[in-house]
Amino acid sequence: MVVGIPKGLMYWKYGSTLEVFLKELGIQYIVSPDTSRDILDRGVNCCVDDACLPIKIFHGHVHWLKDRCDLIITPRIMKVEHREYICPKFCGLIEMLKNSIEGLPRLTEAPLNLVTRTDRLQWFMYLGKMLNCSKKEIVDAYRKAEEFYNSSEHGHEDRSFRHKVALMGHTYNVYDNYVNMNIKKKLNKLGIGVITEERVNKETIERKIKNLYKKPFWSFAKNSYGASVSLYEEGLVDGIIYISSFACGIDSIVIELIKEHIGDFPFMVLKIDEHTGEAGIDTRIEAFSDMLERRKLSENKCSKLG
Numbered sequence: 001m002v003v004g005i006p007k008g009l010m011y012w013k014y015g016s017t018l019e020v021f022l023k024e025l026g027i028q029y030i031v032s033p034d035t036s037r038d039i040l041d042r043g044v045n046c047c048v049d050d051a052c053l054p055i056k057i058f059h060g061h062v063h064w065l066k067d068r069c070d071l072i073i074t075p076r077i078m079k080v081e082h083r084e085y086i087c088p089k090f091c092g093l094i095e096m097l098k099n100s101i102e103g104l105p106r107l108t109e110a111p112l113n114l115v116t117r118t119d120r121l122q123w124f125m126y127l128g129k130m131l132n133c134s135k136k137e138i139v140d141a142y143r144k145a146e147e148f149y150n151s152s153e154h155g156h157e158d159r160s161f162r163h164k165v166a167l168m169g170h171t172y173n174v175y176d177n178y179v180n181m182n183i184k185k186k187l188n189k190l191g192i193g194v195i196t197e198e199r200v201n202k203e204t205i206e207r208k209i210k211n212l213y214k215k216p217f218w219s220f221a222k223n224s225y226g227a228s229v230s231l232y233e234e235g236l237v238d239g240i241i242y243i244s245s246f247a248c249g250i251d252s253i254v255i256e257l258i259k260e261h262i263g264d265f266p267f268m269v270l271k272i273d274e275h276t277g278e279a280g281i282d283t284r285i286e287a288f289s290d291m292l293e294r295r296k297l298s299e300n301k302c303s304k305l306g
């Protein structure tokens with residue numbers, strides 16, 4: 001049996017851990033290639049028009065895998081934190097795929113709750129059973145995967161750049177270089193380092209959220225808001241760049257919450273969909289970089305005068 005792993009959505013957070021699990025079980029697996037024009041076209045052609053870009057891209061990865069494996073891992077992620085939720089598109093993803101792509105092999109359909117170890121193990125038990133593995137093999141492989149995840153570095157932080165910005169947005173937008181058009185590389189070339197939300201600890205995020213009138217019940221929104229506000233308040237960044245999927249409801253709320261809190265602090269939102277052109281993104285990044293530079297010069301001038 002060959003198992004397929006689509007390189008989209010939460011692959012960017014949990015994909016390597018899943019690979020460790022399969023390797024430990026000795027299962028042959030294939031990961032779809034990096035997102036490309038071909039993957040995007042596949043997704044756009046089969047997915048419903050009004051879905052966001054990451055969902056279309058995920059469809060493209062599944063489409064690429066469908067004739068190359070016997071089972072595709074499509075986690076129906078319901079929750080990542082206690083008493084919080086993630087985007088409903090994750091819950092309905094399997095139905096979307098089944099309705100949009102013909103000739104699919106088997107998909108994993110069980111809900112995946114990532115809150116407690118028992119919840120996670122239950123899902124891995126379900127997957128392992130589909131792969132005809134014994135309970136002991138599954139538990140041992142899960143333990144190895146868990147160790148791998150806990151000992152891995154998460155997120156990214158550049159050092160030694162003239163400027164530093166918080167690079168915010170959903171994991172699958174921040175780390176998929178086709179989607180974000182290699183934004184990190186472009187910023188680095190302009191002398192701007194980045195830091196991502198995983199580098200802000202959970203307790204700090206929870207503290208920042210308490211300032212809001214109501215705690216957001218979407219985990220993604222909570223993390224993006226808490227991390228942005230913390231980095232801004234602690235003076236650890238010169239600006240914030242938020243990569244947002246066109247038509248994403250969660251993004252539209254969190255962006256407004258961040259804006260309201262940071263006032264005139266440099267903040268740029270890059271809206272992306274399948275029609276976004278790279279030239280437009282380049283121009284905006286360069287303009288943002290110029291603004292950071294001017295701001296730094298004027299701050300230096302003021303501090304000398306002061």
Ligand code: SF4
Binds near residue numbers: 052170220245249251
């Ligand atoms: S959170 Fe936004 S970008 Fe992510 S799947 Fe949902 S609608 Fe799409």
